[in-house]
Amino acid sequence: MSARPPVTPAGPAPVRIDVDHVSRWFGNVVAVNDVSFTVGPGITGLLGPNGAGKSTLLHVMSGFLKPSAGAVRIGDEPAWLNPGMFRRVGLVPEREATYGFLTGREFVRLAAKLQQLPDPEAAAARAIATVEMGEAQDRATGGYSKGMKQRIKVAAAIVHDPQVLVLDEPFNGMDPRQRLHLMDLLREMAAAGRTILFSSHILEEVERLADSVLVIVAGRLAASGNFREIRRLMTDRPHTFRIRSSNNRELGAAMLAQPSVSGIELDDGAMSVRVADFRGFTRALPKVARDRQVTLLEVAPSDESLESVFSYLVRR
Amino acid sequence: MNADIVKLTLRQLAGRRRTAFMVLVALLPAALAVAFRAGGEAGPAEWTSTRLLGGMVVTMLLPLASLVFGTAILGSEVEDGTAVYLLARPIPRREILLSKLGVAWLLTAAYVVPSAAIGGAIAFQGAEGWGPMLAGFVVAILAGSLAYCTVFAFLSLLTGRAFIAGLLYVFIWEGLVTGLFAGTRLLSIRHAALGLAGFVGDASPDVFDPDLGGPTAVFILALATAVAGWLAVRKLQRFEIGESG
Secondary structure (H helix, E strand, C coil): CCCCCCCCCCCCCCCCEEEEEEEEEECCEEEEEEEEEEECCEEEEEECCCCCCHHHHHHHHCCCCCCCEEEEEECCEECCCCHHHHHCEEEECCCCCCCCCCEHHHHHHHHHHHCCCCCHHHHHHHHHHHCCCHHHCCCEHHHCCHHHHHHHHHHHHHCCCCCEEEEECCCCCCCHHHHHHHHHHHHHHHHCCCEEEEEECCHHHHHHHCCEEEEEECCEEEEEEEHHHHHHHHHHCCEEEEEEECCHHHHHHHHHCCCCEEEEEEECCEEEEEECCHHHHHHHHHHHHHHCCCCEEEEEECCCCHHHHHHHHHHC | CCHHHHHHHHHHHHCCHHHHHHHHHHCHHHHHHHHHHHHCCCCHHHHHHHHHHHHHHHHHHHHHHHHHHHHHHHHHHHHHCCHHHHHCCCCCHHHHHHHHHHHHHHHHHHHHHHHHHHHHHHHHCCCCCHHHHHHHHHHHHHHHHHHHHHHHHHHHHHCCCHHHHHHHHHHHHHHHHHHHCHHHHHHCHHHHHHHHHHHHHCCCCCCCCCCCCHHHHHHHHHHHHHHHHHHHHHHHHCCCCCCCC
């Protein structure tokens, strides 16, 4: 496989995305509710469960939805009613569809021509090499796998070396190697001074890639900032564990005396333990069990869904 | 006009089943003309202008072809989401619409004009002064197809059921309502196209007698094209991806 061409540096002035008190509703449904933030150079992850309003927000930011209230600016330009902004913005939509009758090369070359690049052929070849689609470039995109479609969409979005790249769930359908490859590419683009915003509902993707994170829950900005800070909030939140042991009653009584435990309920061969201090609990449980000679049969978190994590962040 | 969008649209439409269906329909006027000649019927000028060209080509073939191509140039892209690949580019939306509309117009004319010309030339044989009459219909088809395609392209940006809405306009409004109430013919592209055919072809009223006069017809066709085109550009400029998540 050929080596990927180096990412060219971004223009002299970094481009920021300013989202100012943006709301968007569809009839009676509020999809995005009074959200404000600024995204600068580097990689920002837009994290939230399915249906949280991520796609709506990305569509507003890329000029494909009119905000019901508020405004979005890309650098010094408005996003709404301004196709000219796509000179410096690249967009990777979530929907899988491409022009299935075009080959990968034709698809990316069309993008280069529509960007009015001086040498569309060379720009397309470079973008295709960047996403490592050289071998499949002469096949019709209709026959591509989901991961290949994602990569050719990325190639079309970066063909004009945009200063801002917006990607809606870009890792969907990619295999682990393709994910790592795209992550490396986005890191390189960010290091070259570009502003990159991607959405995901998978915590680990955002954790591995994003310098900063925006957490969207039920249309509201639940948290924003450095990923480590938000991760700490997520780890330190109250947890509930389901525990089965050789003697639930004795273990429960001993654990209730621990400051890290805020409550215990016994039921049908197991107990539910509410934990106020995650680290303290994980240190205390094996020690207490050993001291009481109780065998732990099962320790499982019972509220680890992303939704419950996000709900906690919203309540804070 | 943008040559890349024109080429893309031509390739999009080339492989569609409806396009193949249109080829079959386009053969009908010639087949009917041959049958008319073979039957040795009298009055070729009246039959050809009123029945074949006015009744079949302008009333059925022209709106049907315009509907197929007019709704397909943007409707399918809006539906499957590929419109984003054109709209997320620094091109004026007006240029996108004009390029796509140009393709719809070209294809409609490419189906309907030869069909009318061949069918008309066969059936008109023996009639006096049929050349200007046929030319009148060709002009009417060109102007009518532009108006129809523009209206149907706008419809496809308004609703996912543009094809059905277009069929209702053609068969219920133009086919039924304008037959019942004469005033409604002012809101009919078909009647305007027929009026233009009569005006350009300088037809004698006992051979071909459209309801609308030439200047009215020209005004209606120009107005329909301009208003629908302006609305379509405006709609495309305000194009929204209709989903949340």
